[in-house]
Amino acid sequence: MRAFNLTDHSLDSLKRVDMPVPSPEPHEVLIRLRAASLNYLDLMVAWGRLGSRSTSFIPGTDGAGEIIEIGSCVDGWTVGDRVVPGLMVDWAAGPLTSAAAKRMRGVTIPGSLADYAVVPATSLVPIPDQLTFAEAATLPIAATTAWNAIVTGRVRPGSTVVLLGTGGVSLFALQFAKAAGARVIITSSSDEKLARARALGADLTINYQSTPAWDEIVLSSTNGVGADLIVETIGASTFPRSLNAAAIAGTIFVVGFIGGMELSIPILPINLKTLTIVGNNTGSTANLADAARTMATAAIKPVVDRVFGFEDAIEGYRFLERAAHFGKVVIDLDA
Structure with a gap:
C-alpha cells in the first residue's frame, strides 16, 4: 500500500513509501482509507513536539473510509460500511483516563496517511449519509x-x-x-x-x-x-x-x-x-458519534478550504503551516 512515513522531527522527513497492508486482529477492522484531514496536531507531531518514535511512522490523525475486512470477534459492522475512527481508539465513552489516552491515531499509533489502516471496531462511528469521505475525515478532532x-x-x-x-x-x-x-x-x-x-x-x-x-x-x-x-x-x-x-x-x-x-x-x-x-483533549468515540448525529439532524456540512491529492500531502502540510486556511485542509487518497 501507499503511505507516508515520518522518519525524523521535521516536515522535510515526511516521505512517500510502499508498505504491506496490515491485517486486523480479532477485535479490529481493516479500513480502506479514502480521505484524511490535517490538524495543528499533525504539525506538532511532524515537528517532534508531541509523541515519540524511534522508527519511521505513518502520521495523519483524522481519516475516513470503508470497512473491507472484519476481525473474527467484531459484531455490528459489515464490509462496505462507511466509517470514521476516533482519535483515541481506546476512549469509548466517559471521562478520559490515562489508559485510554495512550493510543492516538497519527500520534502514537499509525495514522491516516496510508491506503489502509486497522483500528478497534469500538472506535468507529458511521459516516452521515450526506457527507463525502473528504468531509467525514474532518470530524474526529475538529x-x-x-x-x-x-x-x-x-x-x-x-x-x-x-x-x-x-x-x-x-x-x-x-x-x-x-x-x-x-x-x-x-x-x-x-x-x-x-x-x-x-x-x-x-x-x-x-x-x-x-x-x-x-x-x-x-x-x-x-x-x-x-x-x-x-x-x-x-x-x-x-x-x-x-x-x-x-x-x-x-x-x-x-x-x-x-x-x-x-x-x-x-x-x-x-x-x-x-x-x-x-x-479539552478532543473527545471519546461517543462524543464523535453525538457530533455526527447532530450534523445529520441539522444538515451541517463541514467547511473544507482546500483538498490535496495523496501525492501532494506534503504541500497540504505546508498550506496548513501558513495558517491561511478557512475551515479544514483535506488529503484525498483517491485523487
Missing part, C-alpha cells in the same frame, strides 16, 4: 472538539458564543451554536474570512487586527454581560481578553495554544465571575 465545547458551555437559545479565528474547530462550533439557537461572535484578521463567517450565520464579526480590544466589543454588544461560552483556540496571547469577555458563570473552553503555551492570569476575575475553565 467536529468532536467543537461539539464538546457547545455541550460543556451549556449553549442554548439566547446564549452568546465567542469564537477566535476561522479554523476547523471554530467553524464547526459556529454551525453547532447556530443550530442550538445561540448568538455567535467570531474574530479573524481577515475581512474576507469574516464575510465568509457571516455567510455561515455569524451574528457579529470582529477584525482583531483593526480592533485589538475585541473583548470590549463583546462586552458592549452584550450590554456589559459578556459571552456565555468562549472557545479559546489561540492560547496565552488571547486568554486575558477571554477572561474579560466572559460572562458571569461563563465557560472558557481551552482548545489551542498557537498563541503561546505559558500563561499568567489574574485569579480574581475567575473567582468573581465564577468562571468554568475547561481543558
Whole structure:
C-alpha cells in the first residue's frame, strides 16, 4: 500500500513509501482509507513536539473510509460500511483516563496517511449519509472538539458564543451554536474570512487586527454581560481578553495554544465571575458519534478550504503551516 512515513522531527522527513497492508486482529477492522484531514496536531507531531518514535511512522490523525475486512470477534459492522475512527481508539465513552489516552491515531499509533489502516471496531462511528469521505475525515478532532465545547458551555437559545479565528474547530462550533439557537461572535484578521463567517450565520464579526480590544466589543454588544461560552483556540496571547469577555458563570473552553503555551492570569476575575475553565483533549468515540448525529439532524456540512491529492500531502502540510486556511485542509487518497 501507499503511505507516508515520518522518519525524523521535521516536515522535510515526511516521505512517500510502499508498505504491506496490515491485517486486523480479532477485535479490529481493516479500513480502506479514502480521505484524511490535517490538524495543528499533525504539525506538532511532524515537528517532534508531541509523541515519540524511534522508527519511521505513518502520521495523519483524522481519516475516513470503508470497512473491507472484519476481525473474527467484531459484531455490528459489515464490509462496505462507511466509517470514521476516533482519535483515541481506546476512549469509548466517559471521562478520559490515562489508559485510554495512550493510543492516538497519527500520534502514537499509525495514522491516516496510508491506503489502509486497522483500528478497534469500538472506535468507529458511521459516516452521515450526506457527507463525502473528504468531509467525514474532518470530524474526529475538529467536529468532536467543537461539539464538546457547545455541550460543556451549556449553549442554548439566547446564549452568546465567542469564537477566535476561522479554523476547523471554530467553524464547526459556529454551525453547532447556530443550530442550538445561540448568538455567535467570531474574530479573524481577515475581512474576507469574516464575510465568509457571516455567510455561515455569524451574528457579529470582529477584525482583531483593526480592533485589538475585541473583548470590549463583546462586552458592549452584550450590554456589559459578556459571552456565555468562549472557545479559546489561540492560547496565552488571547486568554486575558477571554477572561474579560466572559460572562458571569461563563465557560472558557481551552482548545489551542498557537498563541503561546505559558500563561499568567489574574485569579480574581475567575473567582468573581465564577468562571468554568475547561481543558479539552478532543473527545471519546461517543462524543464523535453525538457530533455526527447532530450534523445529520441539522444538515451541517463541514467547511473544507482546500483538498490535496495523496501525492501532494506534503504541500497540504505546508498550506496548513501558513495558517491561511478557512475551515479544514483535506488529503484525498483517491485523487
